[in-house]
Amino acid sequence: MWFYLARRILLALVTLVLAVSLLHVMIRAVPGDPAAIILGPRSTPEQREHLRERMGLDQPIYVQLGIYFADLAHGDMGEDVITGRSVSKVVFEQLPYTLVLILTSIVWAVALGIPLGCYSAVRRNTLIDRITGVLSVSVIAVPAFVMALYSLLVFAVALNWLPATGAGEGYFNSHLVLPAFAVGVSWVGYIARVVRASMLEVLGETHVRMNRAFGLPGSRIVFRYALPLAILPTVTLIGVGMAYLLSAAVFAEIVFARPGIGALIVDAVGERNYPIVMGCVVVTTGLFVIATALADLVNALLDPRAREGM
């Protein structure tokens, strides 16, 4: 188990380092001088030279990479080329908004998706099962940003029930409702589908049928014996789905004009603010790698069979 854990963390670190290096090489491989692009066509050669030095672009690529990783180890990700603020400060100011949005979305999606999936599996082919099935496919088919736009249109513009923009005071308030709805709703569909499928599989297994033969009540079989096994695929799904959650959050932040990593990175892309883009990429990729590793670990803890092949 500890060996498995160590290996998984090491692998995650290696991927992260490789991914960041790849991005550095790409920045370097693009034709054109980043300094000239940031400063615009009217900059003087001296200004460009000065910025290149400040960004460390006059060094060979491996020195740049070395310096970047050494600084990163101290939590320093360079400075914003436009405002001159520390990138890590800017990024970590915005990160909580995105994390709150992602977590709220996934929590409500799980809270609704698992019971729906269970119910559909236990009462198979009833009207509610059919409706759930059709609804889950339909909500999965609506991309997050379209869902965000539609919910903005209906609940904020037409009905005026909820605020349309901003994040309000603190983290948890009425401003969170619509974005969390838009990000989470397709996950209700995913989770319900996956739980239903794995529940059906588990309910057909011999140990569950044996419980039934012993005369245990149906609810006890479902909740005590079948459910813990049936939610395993959901754990993996959420871990792997972190990337989708994140991209949904990016769009929700733009549509609802919320602060967050998504809004930050989109603005930075528009301004060609490389250090900020890089900082956002490092932090989100790190989150993604950690989430995938965590999902694997939880799976290994819950299901000893998953540990063997690793």
Place this chain on the structure above:
Amino acid sequence: MSADAAATGQRKLTRGAFGQIWYQLCRDPLGMAGLVLVTLMIGSAILASWIVPYDPNQILVGDKLAAPSMAHWMGTDHLGRDVLSRVIMGGRIALEVALASLAAALSAGLVLGLIAGYGPRWLDNALLLAFDAVRAFPVIVFALAVVTLLGPSLYTVIFVVAITAIPIYARIVRTQTLAVRNNEFILAERSMGAGTVRILGMHILPNVVGPLLILASMDVPLIITLEAGLSFLGLGVRPPTPSWGTILNDGYNFIRNSPWPVVFGGVPIVVATLGFTFLGEALRDIFDPKLRKDL
């Protein structure tokens, strides 16, 4: 169950391959619905220039942000352009992006996957590491980073989609190649003196292509969504080229004046996603029931 299988085998003999697929597709209502939607979408994309009621970039000064009417079935946008015409032309852009990026990703993924699966062990490991490094980025974040570097354009979108899809396809090809490479018919072929290229091209490739194409067809909605999403952020297709994403972006800026561009800009994305998903799932079930477990 076995009687059923025998019956299907019988049909295979009497109907031929396409008749067989057609027969099974007809029995699956969702698959049929998917086929209809996909056909509609491809048809309207091909015939786009002939069936659009107006020039998608024609500005009608008097009719800004009009509600749907007989003259403009989906209303007009903030410049007075006909939304229906833009939606139809946008479908062509969406399909172009999907086809171009899939072609690039499939060919590169196929080659890399064959190399990884059939080549020496160290090369396999190196390629796997590279695939993992690319997959470590959340797609949207990677896309945004690449847009910063290359600037927003149709080609950037195609490039991003291709790069992020290559590792997925290459991994599938690699797994299939590993599964096939030690089969007896390959050994027999090798003992008869066949070269690597012949073995890969004549014997391994045909075994690998089928599942790959099915999975690729199921990725079409993801690509369409990514293109629309980037264009919505103003980082994909450049205006005034109509794309479903740019229609939504234009509509978003005037959402308090008129809801119609947003309403009708989103519908085709949902319809296309549903169509390709239903059709892809039906085809997957027909061709390769084993893949069903991979979700």
